Amino acid sequence: MTDTTLPNRIERPSAVSFxxxxxxxxxxxxxxxxxxFSIDKVVxxxxxxxxxxxxxxxxxxxxxxxARLGWKMLxxxxxxxxxxxxxVILSLPIAVFAARGLIAGPWVNQSxxxxxxxxxxxxxxxxxxxxxxxxxxxxxxxxxxxxMDTLGFCGRFFADDMEAADKGPAESLAATGAGRLDVxxxxxxxGAMPSFVSTSLYALEKAVRSSTILGLVGAxxxxxxxxxxxxxxxxxxxxxxxxMIAVVVIGIEQLSGWARTKIIxxxx
Amino acid sequence: MISSVSDLREKAPVARHVRPEPTGTEFASVPVVxxxxxSVSKSFGDTPIFSDVSFRLVRGSSTALVGANGVGxxxxxxxxxxxxxxxxxxxxxxGEPATGVRKSDLRALRARIGLVSQKHNLVPxxxxxxxxxxxxxxxxxxxxxxxxxxxxxxxxxxxxxALDKVGLVHLALRRADRLSGGQSQRVAIARAIVGAPExxxxxxxxxxxxxxxxxxxxxxxxxxxxxxxxxxxxxxHNIDHALSYGDRVLGLAEGRKMLDATxxxxxxxxxxxLYD
Ligand SMILES: Nc1ncnc2c1ncn2[C@@H]1O[C@H](COP(=O)(O)OP(=O)(O)OP(=O)(O)O)[C@@H](O)[C@H]1O
Ligand SMILES: [Mg+2]
Numbered sequence: 001m002t003d004t005t006l007p008n009r010i011e012r013p014s015a016v017s018f019x020x021x022x023x024x025x026x027x028x029x030x031x032x033x034x035x036x037f038s039i040d041k042v043v044x045x046x047x048x049x050x051x052x053x054x055x056x057x058x059x060x061x062x063x064x065x066x067a068r069l070g071w072k073m074l075x076x077x078x079x080x081x082x083x084x085x086x087x088v089i090l091s092l093p094i095a096v097f098a099a100r101g102l103i104a105g106p107w108v109n110q111s112x113x114x115x116x117x118x119x120x121x122x123x124x125x126x127x128x129x130x131x132x133x134x135x136x137x138x139x140x141x142x143x144x145x146x147x148m149d150t151l152g153f154c155g156r157f158f159a160d161d162m163e164a165a166d167k168g169p170a171e172s173l174a175a176t177g178a179g180r181l182d183v184x185x186x187x188x189x190x191g192a193m194p195s196f197v198s199t200s201l202y203a204l205e206k207a208v209r210s211s212t213i214l215g216l217v218g219a220x221x222x223x224x225x226x227x228x229x230x231x232x233x234x235x236x237x238x239x240x241x242x243x244m245i246a247v248v249v250i251g252i253e254q255l256s257g258w259a260r261t262k263i264i265x266x267x268x
Numbered sequence: 269m270i271s272s273v274s275d276l277r278e279k280a281p282v283a284r285h286v287r288p289e290p291t292g293t294e295f296a297s298v299p300v301v302x303x304x305x306x307s308v309s310k311s312f313g314d315t316p317i318f319s320d321v322s323f324r325l326v327r328g329s330s331t332a333l334v335g336a337n338g339v340g341x342x343x344x345x346x347x348x349x350x351x352x353x354x355x356x357x358x359x360x361x362x363g364e365p366a367t368g369v370r371k372s373d374l375r376a377l378r379a380r381i382g383l384v385s386q387k388h389n390l391v392p393x394x395x396x397x398x399x400x401x402x403x404x405x406x407x408x409x410x411x412x413x414x415x416x417x418x419x420x421x422x423x424x425x426x427x428x429x430a431l432d433k434v435g436l437v438h439l440a441l442r443r444a445d446r447l448s449g450g451q452s453q454r455v456a457i458a459r460a461i462v463g464a465p466e467x468x469x470x471x472x473x474x475x476x477x478x479x480x481x482x483x484x485x486x487x488x489x490x491x492x493x494x495x496x497x498x499x500x501x502x503x504x505h506n507i508d509h510a511l512s513y514g515d516r517v518l519g520l521a522e523g524r525k526m527l528d529a530t531x532x533x534x535x536x537x538x539x540x541x542l543y544d
Contacts, residue, residue: 175349175385176402177406186402186414190391191393
C-alpha cells in the first residue's frame with residue numbers, strides 16, 4: 001500500500017538553511033547601513049515634510065501656468081509615444097536574431113543578448129545625458145533616450161516571447177519545406193503576438209514614466225518644470241507638476257490595461 | 269455541410285497535378301518506391317521509443333500505421349520527414365535521400381510532401397485561408413504567401429479549392445483559433461494537400477471528425493492515391509479505417525515493427541492483438 005499520511009505543513013529548517021536565513025538578515029542590515037539609514041532622520045522628517053506640504057499646497061492652478069504645463073505635458077507624451085513606437089519597431093528584427101533556435105546561430109543570439117543587456121543596464125537618464133551631448137538639448141534627445149530604453153527592454157522580451165511560443169505551428173510549416181524566415185513570419189511571430197502586445201504596452205507605460213523626468217537633464221518634457229519649481233522654491237508649481245505626472249501615468253496605465261484586454265483577452 | 273464535399277470534388281477536380289506514373293490498385297509494370305525507411309531507430313535521451321523499423325512503400329499506395337498510444341507512430345512520421353533527427357537509420361523519399369542531407373535539399377523534398385499533424389498546428393491568430401496558403405510556402409516562399417491579403421490570385425484560388433475539398437469554403441475568413449476541433453482538423457488537411465503533394469503523411473487525420481466527415485476525408489485521400497498517384501500514409505486508431513482504406517498495414521508495438529502485411533490478408537482481431 002502507498003503511504004498516504006499527510007506531510008507536515010511546515011518543515012523544520014535544516015542547519016544549512018538556518019545559516020542561510022541568518023546570513024540574509026546580516027546582508028539586509030549591512031545594506032541599510034550603506035544606505036545611510038538613520039532612525040533620527042526618519043523621526044525628524046515628518047515635520048519637515050509637513051513644512052514642504054504646507055508651502056506646496058494649494059498647488060498652483062493659475063490658468064497661465066496650467067496652460068504652460070499642459071503643453072509641456074503634451075510634449076512629454078509625444079516624446080514617450082514616438083520613442084516607444086520606434087523602439088518597438090526596431091526591437092522586432094533585433095529580437096528575431098536574438099531568439100535562440102530561430103534564425104541566427106548561438107553566437108549571434110548571445111552577442112545580441114549581451115548588447116541588449118548593456119543597453120538596459122544604462123539608465124534612461126544616462127542615455128538622455130549622452131544624447132543631449134550628441135544631438136543637443138531638447139525633446140529629440142529625450143526621444144532617442146526612450147528609443148534606447150525601449151529597445152533594451154523589448155528586444156530582450158520579444159526574443160523570450162518568441163522562444164516561449166508554441167513550436168507546433170512552426171514545425172508544421174517547416175514540414176511544408178518553408179524557409180526559416182517564412183516560418184518565423186508565419187508561425188512564430190503570430191504565435192507570440194499576444195505577448196508582444198503586452199510587452200509593447202508595458203514599454204509604453206515605462207516610456208511615459210521615464211519621459212517625465214528626462215527634462216531634469218534638458219532632454220525635453222515636463223521634467224524641466226519640476227526642476228525649475230524646486231530650484232526657485234516655487235513649491236506650489238512643483239506640486240502641480242507632480243500631480244499632473246501622477247494623473248497622466250495612472251491614466252496611461254488604465255488605458256493600456258484596457259487596450260490589453262481589448263486586443264488579447266478577446267480571442268479566448 | 270460535409271455531405272457537399274463529394275459534390276464539390278466533382279466540380280473542382282483534383283487533377284491539378286497528376287504524377288507521371290499514375291498507378292491503380294494493381295501496380296502497373298514496375299512499382300516505384302516513394303518512401304523507404306532503413307532500420308530507423310529513435311530515442312529521446314536515454315528512452316528508446318522504437319528501433320530497427322524498415323519499410324518500403326510504393327507510389328500511389330495507401331498505408332495504415334497502427335499501434336497503441338505512445339508507441340511512437342507520430343515520432344516515426346516526424347523522423348521520416350526529418351523534422352526530428354532519427355537516432356539511427358536512413359530514409360529515402362521520392363527516390364532521394366532524406367537523412368544526412370543539406371537543409372536546402374531537405375526543404376526542396378518537403379515541398380513535395382504534405383503532412384497533417386496530429387495536433388493540427390494551425391497558426392491561431394491567422395485566418396483559415398492564410399493557414400491553407402501556408403501549405404504552399406515550400407514551393408513558393410516569400411512574403412506574398414504569408415497572409416492571404418497579399419497572395420497571388422492563383423494561390424488564393426488553389427487554397428479555396430483545397431478548402432472546398434474538405435467542405436470548409438464558408439469558413440475561409442474565420443480565425444483559426446475560433447474553429448471547432450473537427451473544423452481545425454480539416455483546415456490542417458487542406459493545408460497539407462494544397463501544394464499538390466506527391467506523398468501525404470496524415471497523423472490521425474480523422475481523430476476529431478464525426479463518422480461521416482471521417483469517411484469523406486478518407487475517401488478524399490483514396491481519390492488522391494488512386495487518381496493522382498499520391499503515396500498516402502495515415503495513422504489511425506480506427507481498425508475499420510486501417511483495414512478498409514489501407515492497402516497495407518504497418519503495426520508498431522514494443523518499440524518494434526510487429527506487423528507488416530497487406531490489408532486483405534488481415535482481420536480486425538489481428539490488429540487488436542497489437543494493443544494487448
Ligand atoms: N519530444 C519528446 N521528448 C521526449 N519524449 C517524447 C517526445 N515526443 C514524444 N515522446 C514520447 O515518445 C513516445 C511516442 O510518442 P508518439 O507521439 O510518437 O506516440 P504515438 O504512437 O503517436 O501515440 P498516440 O497514439 O497517442 O498519438 C511517447 O511515450 C511520448 O511520451
Ligand atoms: Mg501520435
